[in-house]
Amino acid sequence: MVSRVVFGRGSFSQLEDIIAPKRLSVSAPFIFLVDAVFEKKATLSGRIPLAYDDKVIFISADEEPKTSQVDALVEEIILTCKQRPSGIIGIGGGTIMDMAKAVAIMITNEGESKDYQGWDLVKNPAIYHVGIPTISGTGAEVSRTTILTGPVRKLGINSDYTPFDQVILDPELTKGVPKDQWFYTGMDCYVHCIESLNGTYLNAFSQSYGEKALELCKEIFLDDTLDEKESADKLMMASWHGGMSIAYSQVGVAHAMSYGLGYLLGVKHGVGNCIVFEHLEEYYPEGVAMYKKMRAKHNITIPQGICTNLTDEQFNIMIDVALSLEPLWENAIGKNWQKVMTREKLRALYSKM
Incomplete structure (x- = not known):
C-alpha cells in the first residue's frame, strides 16, 4: 500500500x-x-x-x-x-x-x-x-x-x-480536463470495479474498496445533483478505491483485450477499455448495461471500426498480447479459462470493434 x-x-x-x-x-x-x-x-x-x-x-x-x-x-x-x-x-x-x-x-x-x-x-x-x-x-x-x-x-x-x-x-x-478524457478515465475506474467485483479473485478486502468505488461512480456519472467540485472530489476518491480494489484482486476481460488494442494500435488505455466494454455483455451484463447508460447520458461517442481493416497477422498479435495476461483471464473466468476464451472467440470479439 x-x-x-x-x-x-x-x-x-x-x-x-x-x-x-x-x-x-x-x-x-x-x-x-x-x-x-x-x-x-x-x-x-x-x-x-x-x-x-x-x-x-x-x-x-x-x-x-x-x-x-x-x-x-x-x-x-x-x-x-x-x-x-x-x-x-x-x-x-x-x-x-x-x-x-x-x-x-x-x-x-x-x-x-x-x-x-x-x-x-x-x-x-x-x-x-x-x-x-x-x-x-x-x-x-x-x-x-x-x-x-x-x-x-x-x-x-x-x-x-x-x-x-x-x-x-x-x-x-x-479542473479543466476535457469532457471526453474525463469520461474515458472515469470509465477506467468504473471497469476496475466491475471486473474486480465479478472476479474469482474477489475477497472481503478488495470487495469493500470495489463496492465503495462503484457507489461513487454511480453518483458521479448518473446523479444530476452533484456540482463540479463535489464530482471532482468524489471521482478522485473513486479512483483511489478502485485502484485499491484491483491491487488486492485483479482486473479482467476488458483490460486484457484493451492491452491488445494498445499494443498494436496505440489506443489509449481508457478509450480502449470503453471500446472493448461495449461488447462484453456475455461476461458483465449488468455492468455493460450501466456503462451504456452512463455513456448515453454524457453524450460520449466511442470510436468504431478500428479493427475493420486489420490483417490476420495483426489480429494474431493482439490476441497473443491479450492471452499472455493469464491472471486477468483467471480472475475473469476461472482456472479453466483457456477452454472458454479461445483464439477464435477473441478474434470474433475484436472483429466487432
Whole structure:
C-alpha cells in the first residue's frame, strides 16, 4: 500500500514541506516528471518547489508510456545528475504516474525496463517517489503496477516496490480536463470495479474498496445533483478505491483485450477499455448495461471500426498480447479459462470493434 497520502483542495501547496526531509543532499536533486500539457500553464508549473539542482522534465501523454521512454529518461537522469536523485515526483495523469514509478524503479535496478515487465521481478527497492494525479480514474496513483508498452508486450512492472511512497490528492488539479478524457478515465475506474467485483479473485478486502468505488461512480456519472467540485472530489476518491480494489484482486476481460488494442494500435488505455466494454455483455451484463447508460447520458461517442481493416497477422498479435495476461483471464473466468476464451472467440470479439 501507499504509505502516506494527503487529500484535500489546495494540498499541492504542501509538496515542498513533504519532500524537504527526503532530500539526501544539495547535490541529490528531485526530478519532477510533469505532463507536457502544463508546460505553458504557470498555474501549476510555476508552483513546483524547485531548489538546488532540481529538474523538471515535461513529458507528452499523447501516447501510452513505453519501456524505451523509461530507459531513455533513466539514462538522462543518471548522466546529468551529480548524485543519485533524492526522488522522482510524477505530476499528471496515468501515463505520468506510470512513468514516474517505472523510472524510480529502474534507477536502482540493472538492465532495461522490459526485463521487469511481469510479476515480482524487481529485486531492489525504488528510490523515493511521489505521485500527484491531475486527472482521476486510472488508479495509477495507488496501484502496484506500471503499464508499459514494450518491444513484445504491453504489461506492467508489478511489484511491491512499485507503489508510490507518498501521494498528494488535490482535486483542484483536475479542473479543466476535457469532457471526453474525463469520461474515458472515469470509465477506467468504473471497469476496475466491475471486473474486480465479478472476479474469482474477489475477497472481503478488495470487495469493500470495489463496492465503495462503484457507489461513487454511480453518483458521479448518473446523479444530476452533484456540482463540479463535489464530482471532482468524489471521482478522485473513486479512483483511489478502485485502484485499491484491483491491487488486492485483479482486473479482467476488458483490460486484457484493451492491452491488445494498445499494443498494436496505440489506443489509449481508457478509450480502449470503453471500446472493448461495449461488447462484453456475455461476461458483465449488468455492468455493460450501466456503462451504456452512463455513456448515453454524457453524450460520449466511442470510436468504431478500428479493427475493420486489420490483417490476420495483426489480429494474431493482439490476441497473443491479450492471452499472455493469464491472471486477468483467471480472475475473469476461472482456472479453466483457456477452454472458454479461445483464439477464435477473441478474434470474433475484436472483429466487432
